[in-house]
Amino acid sequence: MKPIRTAAALLIAAWAGSSMAADAGAAKTVDPQAVKALETMGSYLRSLPRFALSADTTTDFVDDNGQALQFARHAEMQVVRPNRLKASVSGEQGTRSMYFDGKTFTLYGSQHNFYASAPAPKTIGELVGDIADKYGIETPLADLFYWGSDPDQGKELTAARAVGEERIGDATCTHYAFRKPGTDWQLWIRKGAQPLPCKLVITATDIEARPQHAVRFNWQTQPSFGNDVFSFKPPKDAKRIAFARNEASKPASAKPSAKQ
Template identity: 25%
Template sequence: MIRKSLMGHLVGGTLLAATMVLGSSGGALAGDKPAPPTAPVKEIKDERALKLLQDMSDQLAGSKTLQFKTRSLVPLDSPTGQYISLFASSRVLMQRPDRLFVESRGDLLPNDLYYDGKTVTAIGLIGKFYVQQEAGGGKLDAVLQQEVPSADTLAPFVDILVSDPYARLAKDLSSAILVGQSTIAGVKTDHLAFTAPGVDWEVWIGAQDKLPRLMITSYRGGERQPTFTVEFSDWKRDAPIPAQTFKVAIPKDAVKLEFKQLGLPQPR
């Protein structure tokens, strides 16, 4: 599910920069001990669950433009070693094959992220700084799937923006089940649950529009592992997006930071 990407590296970098600006700190406790492994998950693959996941992927992949909003609970390691949950919200606008704008707000550092077909730019709105990386031009997939040593937990929607979400989401699955149906924010949904190496994740997909409404990702392998929750709303498919949306607007007095010096620690 949540995987490393260049997008996440840049967004994560803006959060770390804010941490440095505000003077806060975090990390593991010196007395931390390795957690015992959990019991293996039974391998059950329900073809109904895989079919519904494929239907969602087809709906997303077939859209020339996508617009939606997210509300997330993001766990971060505190100085005491406890995970604390911060609220985050985002507005996402994507135009295939090579345009993306993400407006992130909430408890995390407010930032705007742009991909204009050539360059990925993340601008921190507090402290007036930005990080930027040339992406070499080309399709959005090349940027979304570029692996880097950082966490992209601040961009939990990356998995659904690639040209083939099913290939990414279904990779290495060891189990897939159809839990049933439930209502999320007034929308009737199909509730699916999946397991992959080291992670359990669930998704609630609109029964009519086949669009994701809620995702929960939980890491396995220890007594204390983070859980990420993201809710999707305000979906628009194939609606026109003004070209100005993807034009980078860097404040005149913003300071450029080297993104190679930034990054967030991986969950233990």
């Protein structure tokens, strides 16, 4: 993806140029407080016994000509720890939903009205890794279950710093910038007693086009829903199919098509 240099972008760059240049050296250091903020956010997320969220995302895909094509999606998630999860993503190919009721994992795609089910491990954290390894299925917003859980996470960072404070929706958030080999990422964390992620932007720096993935979060920390939301009920005429197992590093999908 080549940067789009609109007149507005050029004006903003010119206005901010002097301060950005003066701060360039800071981008090369790892501020322990920035790493601590990430750990604090992760600890808070893991302390929530239940939550619901919605998120609007944009993701760049680079075509064969090197042009970035940006796709917008909407995600929703309901969670009861340690073993209840429902997540859905709606986009250009319909809605893909996953259900985990503590015993069974089910993936449903609205585009073809197909679903597949399989026995699941005991916890959400185990499930995320299990379905990725076995079936090549990525859990939406999976980082929510891992942020700050690895004590060595900060060691791979080559830069980390607080950029400043910004208003995201109705929350005041601290804007952080992180860097590790191949990836730049920015994270906005809500200030105060609920250090929730407000916004996330990831840039792949090891790809010439530098594609981005951006997420804007909307949280409910005291949601109202019953356990029935985690049980899958097949829609009318839905067809059950089987998951295809991963072969070496080749991503797998449910047959005849689980790509929704």
